[in-house]
Amino acid sequence: MPAPCAWHDRGVTLQDSPFLRACRRLPVDRTPVWYMRQAGRSLPEYRRVRADVPMLEACARPDMIVEITMQPVRRHGVDAAIYFSDIVVPLKAIGLDLDIKSGVGPVVADPIRDADGIKRLRELEPDDVSFVTEAVGTLVGELGPTPLIGFAGAPFTLASYLIEGGPSKNHERTKALMYGEPELWNDLMRRLSVITLEFLKVQVAAGAGAVQLFDSWVGALSAEDYRASVLPHTAWIFERLGELDVPRIHFGVGTGELLSLLSEAGADVVGVDWRVPLDKAAQRVQPATALQGNLDPAALFAPWEVVAERARDVLTRGRAAEGHIFNLGHGVLPNTDPDMLTRLTEFVHEESQT
Numbered sequence: 350m351p352a353p354c355a356w357h358d359r360g361v362t363l364q365d366s367p368f369l370r371a372c373r374r375l376p377v378d379r380t381p382v383w384y385m386r387q388a389g390r391s392l393p394e395y396r397r398v399r400a401d402v403p404m405l406e407a408c409a410r411p412d413m414i415v416e417i418t419m420q421p422v423r424r425h426g427v428d429a430a431i432y433f434s435d436i437v438v439p440l441k442a443i444g445l446d447l448d449i450k451s452g453v454g455p456v457v458a459d460p461i462r463d464a465d466g467i468k469r470l471r472e473l474e475p476d477d478v479s480f481v482t483e484a485v486g487t488l489v490g491e492l493g494p495t496p497l498i499g500f501a502g503a504p505f506t507l508a509s510y511l512i513e514g515g516p517s518k519n520h521e522r523t524k525a526l527m528y529g530e531p532e533l534w535n536d537l538m539r540r541l542s543v544i545t546l547e548f549l550k551v552q553v554a555a556g557a558g559a560v561q562l563f564d565s566w567v568g569a570l571s572a573e574d575y576r577a578s579v580l581p582h583t584a585w586i587f588e589r590l591g592e593l594d595v596p597r598i599h600f601g602v603g604t605g606e607l608l609s610l611l612s613e614a615g616a617d618v619v620g621v622d623w624r625v626p627l628d629k630a631a632q633r634v635q636p637a638t639a640l641q642g643n644l645d646p647a648a649l650f651a652p653w654e655v656v657a658e659r660a661r662d663v664l665t666r667g668r669a670a671e672g673h674i675f676n677l678g679h680g681v682l683p684n685t686d687p688d689m690l691t692r693l694t695e696f697v698h699e700e701s702q703t
């Protein structure tokens with residue numbers, strides 16, 4: 350009975366993977382490492398396969414998703430794969446007119462700024478993203494004992510793109526709605542939470558071994574505003590994800606003042622950007638929380654000796670956490686030399702070996 354046996358073996362070794370063990374705060378024989386945006390423009394093989402295919406088309410084609418997700422695993426030997434997609438994919442799947450412009454990011458044709466706009470956000474059905482189910486299924490087969498991380502954008506970060514119509518420095522229209530029309534804001538956040546939860550559930554049902562919620566731009570908020578207007582929604586998502594029995598990672602940029610609240614929202618692992626050393630971050634999160642991070646992605650442009658010294662410092666400080674997954678403090682920058690990432694992966698493994 351080869352098929353059930355293969356699944357059984359995979360189950361055992363997958364759960365023993367350093368990444369899943371570190372997420373669960375279990376002892377590991379080496380610190381696991383992966384990189385946000387490890388699939389993408391830093392890799393020549395990515396640029397080749399994406400050459401004639403628009404981003405959102407690539408995100409809807411299982412063959413492209415599988416190939417691009419596998420590329421950094423093959424090249425760098427990282428301890429986890431992250432599903433190749435984008436945070437706006439579920440919004441496109443429910444029919445919103447949006448695109449991803451290279452060098453810019455998501456752009457929304459008709460931004461959502463009032464009650465009528467919010468009504469356009471219908472629930473996501475698994476059939477809307479059947480390509481996700483297919484791609485994840487193929488990927489977990491190919492990855493074997495290497496875990497696949499599913500992901501979604503968190504409601505605040507999605508709301509910012511939808512309200513502003515594209516990337517924003519100050520999030521002024523977003524804050525205007527949040528501060529000025531709390532009922533509309535909460536309606537928008539509730540609808541986005543339902544979509545986000547469903548998108549993550551589809552990935553887990555198809556075999557993703559962990560999930561990461563990206564609230565990339567939430568560092569724009571004060572702690573009070575985060576607690577009042579964002580935390581209840583994010584906590585709702587994490588509570589429901591808790592029923593799925595996969596580790597939950599919560600990440601944002603510029604969240605030094607928010608780390609305890611990010612952790613309060615219910616994640617098993619909190620991702621930290623490069624601004625807060627991990628030993629300090631460990632004091633800010635709830636007990637029984639692992640940390641992920643946090644080498645400055647720009648440090649990879651310095652000479653190798655500098656990278657190595659800083660990576661060693663991250664590992665040392667990471668020992669203060671109850672579990673540590675090595676990562677960058679934000680995504681890989683497009684012009685990063687991919688050989689630096691391969692070398693860094695080997696270095697983290699060697700340095701942390703017990």
Ligand SMILES: Cc1c2[nH]c(c1CCC(=O)O)Cc1[nH]c(c(CCC(=O)O)c1C)Cc1[nH]c(c(CCC(=O)O)c1C)Cc1[nH]c(c(C)c1CCC(=O)O)C2
Nearest residue numbers: 385386387388389433434435436451452453454563565680
């Ligand atoms: C804020 C955000 C977005 N998308 C995402 C976030 C949260 C993570 C973060 O904070 O960086 C999440 C994301 N987007 C992408 C991934 C792939 C998986 C991985 O991490 O390797 C992930 C996890 C692919 C992508 N998403 C995008 C690319 C670049 C598209 C291209 O190759 O032209 C990739 C590989 C486009 C995108 N999409 C978005 C931005 C800001 C951009 C970059 C715009 C640009 O500089 O061109 C929105």
